[in-house]
Amino acid sequence: MTYTNPPNSFVQEQLAVEEDEDSGSLVLYEKRPPQPWEQGDVREPSKIKPGEVTITYMTHACMELKFNGFTFFFDPWLTGPAFLRGWWLQHEPPSDWLQRLSKADAIYISHLHSDHLSYETLAKLLEIRKDIPIYVGDLSTPVFLRAPSHGMEGKLNINVCKFDKWVELTEDLRFMILMDGVHPAMDTCILLDYKGHFILNTVDCTCPNGARLPKNVDVMMSDFAGGASGFPMTFFGGRYTEEWKRKFIKTERQKLLQYKASVVKEVKPKLYIPFAGYFVEAHPSDKYLRDLNLKNDPNDLCALIENQCTDVKTWVPVPDRTIDLGLLLENRPFSIDPKNMSTRDYYKTSWNIAETEISLQESRNHQLFKTNDWLQTYFDWANFSNYDLVVRIMETDENFVPIFDTSRDIIVDFEANKPKILSSVPKNIANRNYLEIKARTQCFRHTILKGELWDGLYIGFQCQVSRNPDTFHFKFWDHFQIALPLEPPNWEKVLKDRKRDKSVKRDENTACVSVKSNVAAGYADLGWVKYSMLTAALAIIVVTIYRKK
Template identity: 60%
Template sequence: MSSSKTVLSLDSEAVFSLKDGINFKKSPDDGKCYIIYKENGELKACKNQCKHQGGLFIKDIEDLDGRTVRCTKHYWKLNVSTMQYVNPPDSFTQDELDVVMTDEGGLQLVEVIVWDPWLADPQDPQELQEGEVSYLTHACMELQLGGKKMIFDPWLTGPAFARGWWLLHEPPADSMERLCMADLIYISHMHSDHLSYPTLKSLSATRPDVPIYVGDTSRPVFWMLEKRQVQLTNINVVPFGIWQNIDEHLRFMILKDEVHPELDTCIIVEYKGHMILNTVDCTRPNYGRLPHNVDLMMSDFAGGASGFPMTFSGGKYTESWKADFIKNERKKLMNYKAQLVKSLQPKIYCPFAGYFVEAHPSDRYYKMFTILCTNSVLGSG
């Protein structure tokens, strides 16, 4: 279920004026930006949109070869001649647009658009019962859908991001038991606040055969499981945009992110004709095409990652600069989420996946202990 769309057209004069190296172009129709790279008469093209968090690229003044652009958001760098990110290395590959030459000597940049696969085989809504959706913690939701229990992104114990994040709210005391009783588990992507190795290790010790579903991304979600001594035997990698039927009333569909198609996914669950949309951490889920008027929509509302942007140091990166940067980034994120909810008009919206802290509660004790010891030493000296 896809089609091609021309996103930018250039006439023969504009094509002739393309210089060797990097060319920045903006569509006069919708204002979206693109990059065209020319070398030895050959053309490559991509969106001017960083796959990290959707920032805009500009010329990289440190690149003497004229092949690299730099993201204005987090300073990631892309070699447009190869469509590989060089900073950080071995990270993403930029998606190319098709360059189609016209008979008149112009060109068109063509993008493949994914349409609305959830419209396949529609079902009439049936009456629901109370208490069929429960929140556990962070991005972990439990859906009790008739006789089936479905759980999203179980991070129930331990830290994430190399001890950089800790759960803000302790999950219910029986949450691990409930996880072990799940009929199916969906894990959206490999970030450790969604793919929690401590949680999965506990799960594998009790019920290694629990059905787990992930999208067919180019970066395998579970490539580190064996190294972390996590033995799960029923992992199901499913294609995007196709209904997965669980029983006569329950089905789900996994969709990929436009900005991070090799990494991020989201999910639509339909139960008795009622839809739940969980966009999780996707920057632009399913190319921006999502179902409207769903019964329940969930999405993250936190930005950045552990320590960000404290990894910037020196020069202009003062404490006040960092504070302003964080404020502006979070404001942009909240505006985007608000616009997405406004456009989709869900009956209920649930923001989640932002309930973490960057210091373990015990750190407060150690900090106070250190201060007391220091004061004691200074006082005795």
């Protein structure tokens, strides 16, 4: 038997083989190797005093943890949108969030998605401090992959950590970054150890650490909401009716609740926190999404967990609500609510949508898109080929109605070893894999201009997708959402070449006009010659007649 493991993923240890003496059959079983937190310096839990360790919810997936004076932040998305303009914060973060973030001793960012890695948040942080250590996992798709396109290359104190290794922060505090079993190239989770007490944050991981997790941790937190995928929300045509989507979403949300509850039941934490799902489709153009893309209620998950796991407490976060770990361990009331804040104050009622639109409109009106000479450059730069797929991209208005003209209807064939730009859909399209993407024009052009990943279009619900046959093209979406080049395309060269070509054409036209003028002048000169010759001939005739008389 040969064991084959995906690259950069978990290694399946060779299964043990035993013969069943009664039946003569072979039995395969997996030996359970020691987990990384069970090896080396294993610390026995020691007493934590009330007030010594606190966990405060900020918003979405951002937590502020304090360990006896050491402040650790998780995934600070605290301002602006995520995924272009598709996601907006549901909860209003504390008004002093920037001051508190700037006083952090360490920051952990789980992965590159913009609801966890918010460049807009970090840009504000950089105005105050540049030296805060930011810890990320050693992923094959680097967390700060897009830092250059956001003007942050070399400006952040990024520390890349090996998986399954303790990183010491203080004498009592350390952490370990773990890999996701389903998305090992781009997702991580984190385990913190303070005086032998564990805090486990599985963030968005589908199968955190390959489902090998520590048991009986003190605090566990994970995502819960669902609704964070382009499927099926962005799909149209065929079975993807609104009724089908509603049924699918309802079923998937229930499955997610059951799965999350099963993981909690396996880990058996003292306290479970549902977080990393508090976003809303706040843009006015996305109202239909808010009505259709329903999320799980954290209270429903907590009720399910407490019903299945009677020893597990649950805690629904609101901005600035705090857990005192010392009080939790003493089995005393441990939740501290923010002062002078009513329930209605927790939820955002306005967003800086107009400010975001200014940037998108600038991309929409950029001179690059006056002609389509950028197409070949872009798709050559994207470096995706040798895949049987024809993609048609139609730029649209806010309601996904195509804006048809030659510059807004793009057809690309990826079958050969180089992408080919087509003027029309191939006649044999019925025998090909065909993907039709309708994309809001300003969002699509912004993605192209900045060389951004396409997750903003797909996960941010800024496109609609139809496919024939109805097959998920993993290679295509994985490449355009994860594997695009680090540096954006060289649009400056494209514009210079365009200007040069115009100049050459203008010179050619000028030369042509000059030749025509000279020819015309020549014809004019010939006209005068003809007139002179005619006048002379008439004079000769008159003289001849006179002489005959």
